[in-house]
Amino acid sequence: MRHAPHAAYSISRSRALLASLRLAVLSFLADPQWLVPSMIAPVIFGLVAYELFLGSGPWFVIYAILGAGMMSMWGQTLYGSGWATGQDRELGTLEPTLSAPTPYLYVVFGRVAWNTVSGLLGGAIVFVVVAVTYGHPLPIVDPVAFALLFAVVIVSLASVGIVLSAAFVYTRYAGFIQNVGEFAFYVGTGCMFPVVLLPFWTTPFALIFPPTWALDALRYQAIPGYHGLPWGFAWDLLGAVVTTSAYLGAAGAVFRRVEHRVLEIGDLSDY
Amino acid sequence: MTDAIETHDLWRTFESRKGFFFNELVHTEALRGIDLQVDRGEIFGLLGPNGAGKTTLTKILSTLLLPTRGSARVLGLDVATQAHALRPRIGLVLGGERGLYNRISARENLRYFADLFGIPVERRDRRIREVLDWVGLTDAGDRRVEEFSRGMKQKLHLARGILHEPELLFLDEPTIGLDPKSARETRKLIRGLVANGVTIFLTTHYMFEAEELCQRIAVLTRGRIVARDTVAGLSRLVGGDRTIEVEGYGFEDAEVGAVKRLPGVSHVVSEEFGPRLRLTLRVRTPELTWETVKATLPGHPELALRERRTSLEDIYLDLVEEEA
Ligand SMILES: Nc1ncnc2c1ncn2[C@@H]1O[C@H](COP(=O)(O)OP(=O)(O)OP(=O)(O)O)[C@@H](O)[C@H]1O
Ligand SMILES: [Mg+2]
Numbered sequence: 001m002r003h004a005p006h007a008a009y010s011i012s013r014s015r016a017l018l019a020s021l022r023l024a025v026l027s028f029l030a031d032p033q034w035l036v037p038s039m040i041a042p043v044i045f046g047l048v049a050y051e052l053f054l055g056s057g058p059w060f061v062i063y064a065i066l067g068a069g070m071m072s073m074w075g076q077t078l079y080g081s082g083w084a085t086g087q088d089r090e091l092g093t094l095e096p097t098l099s100a101p102t103p104y105l106y107v108v109f110g111r112v113a114w115n116t117v118s119g120l121l122g123g124a125i126v127f128v129v130v131a132v133t134y135g136h137p138l139p140i141v142d143p144v145a146f147a148l149l150f151a152v153v154i155v156s157l158a159s160v161g162i163v164l165s166a167a168f169v170y171t172r173y174a175g176f177i178q179n180v181g182e183f184a185f186y187v188g189t190g191c192m193f194p195v196v197l198l199p200f201w202t203t204p205f206a207l208i209f210p211p212t213w214a215l216d217a218l219r220y221q222a223i224p225g226y227h228g229l230p231w232g233f234a235w236d237l238l239g240a241v242v243t244t245s246a247y248l249g250a251a252g253a254v255f256r257r258v259e260h261r262v263l264e265i266g267d268l269s270d271y
Numbered sequence: 272m273t274d275a276i277e278t279h280d281l282w283r284t285f286e287s288r289k290g291f292f293f294n295e296l297v298h299t300e301a302l303r304g305i306d307l308q309v310d311r312g313e314i315f316g317l318l319g320p321n322g323a324g325k326t327t328l329t330k331i332l333s334t335l336l337l338p339t340r341g342s343a344r345v346l347g348l349d350v351a352t353q354a355h356a357l358r359p360r361i362g363l364v365l366g367g368e369r370g371l372y373n374r375i376s377a378r379e380n381l382r383y384f385a386d387l388f389g390i391p392v393e394r395r396d397r398r399i400r401e402v403l404d405w406v407g408l409t410d411a412g413d414r415r416v417e418e419f420s421r422g423m424k425q426k427l428h429l430a431r432g433i434l435h436e437p438e439l440l441f442l443d444e445p446t447i448g449l450d451p452k453s454a455r456e457t458r459k460l461i462r463g464l465v466a467n468g469v470t471i472f473l474t475t476h477y478m479f480e481a482e483e484l485c486q487r488i489a490v491l492t493r494g495r496i497v498a499r500d501t502v503a504g505l506s507r508l509v510g511g512d513r514t515i516e517v518e519g520y521g522f523e524d525a526e527v528g529a530v531k532r533l534p535g536v537s538h539v540v541s542e543e544f545g546p547r548l549r550l551t552l553r554v555r556t557p558e559l560t561w562e563t564v565k566a567t568l569p570g571h572p573e574l575a576l577r578e579r580r581t582s583l584e585d586i587y588l589d590l591v592e593e594e595a
């Protein structure tokens with residue numbers, strides 16, 4: 001075989017992102033086990049929530065359904081992103097991937113992109129199944145605004161997922177951290193019920209996470225008469241944008257730092 | 272032109288935690304002052320027993336691990352500070368079954384890494400066909416990697432390692448776990464690469480493999496290089512060309528001592544085989560006869576002697592044993 005040293009290839013970040021997205025899709029198709037936690041479980045929760053809250057009026061229903069949709073997106077977008085990096089470590093693919101000249105961050109971006117799409121899909125499925133099962137569409141005040149805010153929520157989740165992935169590059173014990181932190185995050189960001197229902201001292205912690213802001217904004221928009229964080233919809237939205245941008249902006253530096261640190265401690269593979 | 276590899280007093284310490292509460296900090300000195308120089312275009316062999324530090328050194332040189340102390344230059348670039356410039360120019364093949372995406376096909380695995388390495392899109396598919404063909408996996412290219420045998424996975428690793436046409440390839444135990452036929456095929460592939468001008472840094476447990484492939488060899492034991500030479504030079508290192516094996520039903524320490532003091536005997540290794548004991552003598556002079564050896568061990572009518580050429584494997588074991 002001809003082997004001519006050496007051709008200087010140019011590294012394209014968008015290409016690495018697309019390659020990673022493609023790998024994520026292929027892996028999902030090859031093993032759709034995530035269907036259960038990310039699509040099927042939320043649908044069941046959604047149906048149960050509908051039955052439970054039906055007597056309390058349509059806005060309670062949408063409130064509950066939102067929670068179920070969030071569950072799906074949490075699973076896909078946030079949990080899935082970190083999990084994939086943990087999987088890389090387990091498979092032994094983290095080393096060859098890091099030895100490629102493309103920064104690992106773009107590989108993570110690609111995965112998060114897929115997880116975002118499938119998370120949206122999961123959320124949509126919950127809505128559709130509930131609507132079809134009970135034979136009437138859910139009341140949505142302004143579908144366009146709703147869709148836009150939904151996208152903001154997803155991106156805010158993704159931004160956390162990206163930063164969380166760095167923890168999985170850093171240490172093989174990140175799965176443990178994530179599992180412990182999952183519940184706190186789940187409740188703290190108001191995935192299932194609003195943060196204002198939590199003890200007051202938890203709010204500052206919850207506000208560190210972009211989804212807290214984004215979700216509260218979504219609820220203000222979707223549920224008339226909703227009482228969430230005291231500063232209301234506009235500040236919620238601004239907070240979501242600011243915190244999400246901060247996470248995304250920090251991601252590059254976090255990854256550079258983590259990639260360097262992990263080469264120092266030598267904890268890249270599982271054996 | 273700069274050397275392919277050059278290291279100065281390279282150290283690497285690992286810190287790990289042990290004990291029930293992970294409260295016990297353990298320091299492992301995996302590398303203790305490595306000085307190494309590898310020419311361009313050669314196959315350099317790094318030999319050593321388990322835990323010697325071979326993988327650690329390979330990872331440092333391939334930018335996957337930072338040295339604790341000392342410096343290393345690969346293709347003229349510093350592995351710690353110029354890793355980004357270095358990575359596209361080197362390839363890495365870590366032995367074993369891990370390191371591949373099992374649920375997708377061999378071709379998809381290669382495509383993914385081709386994209387990460389920035390192989391031009393118009394060349395990518397052709398290059399993937401080339402490397403699959405090179406390792407003999409053309410027909411299996413569209414099968415999922417989880418269906419692959421160990422040998423096939425190892426070949427796929429090799430294909431990925433050269434996908435981006437590196438100038439220097441690191442091979443960490445490339446034939447580990449392969450049957451003799453596959454191992455031979457792999458060695459043939461490696462020789463083919465060198466014929467094309469690729470420099471190879473290879474680690475192995477097997478002296479015969481290093482002997483067959485490498486121009487120069489370094490022996491690593493417990494983080495230190497205990498010998499570094501050409502194959503011929505190594506043969507001269509520990510003793511002469513003769514190896515005499517003496518077998519009997521147990522020898523007194525005094526008897527072994529007497530054999531060690533025989534003129535021309537440079538090294539004696541004793542091994543037990545059930546009730547029998549074998550002394551392996553490295554002998555420098557042609558003068559030492561079997562009769563002299565027998566005379567040193569009187570009262571052993573069962574004594575059996577055998578002489579053979581000293582192999583590099585013998586020398587390697589001597590070296591590793593001396594250090595331990
Ligand atoms: N990540 C790590 N954390 C802690 N100790 C490590 C780590 N990696 C290697 N070591 C230790 O460093 C030493 C050298 O290990 P290394 O894997 O380099 O040896 P090796 O020569 O490749 O062995 P083998 O032939 O078994 O592959 C060993 O004592 C090992 O336990
Ligand atoms: Mg090793």
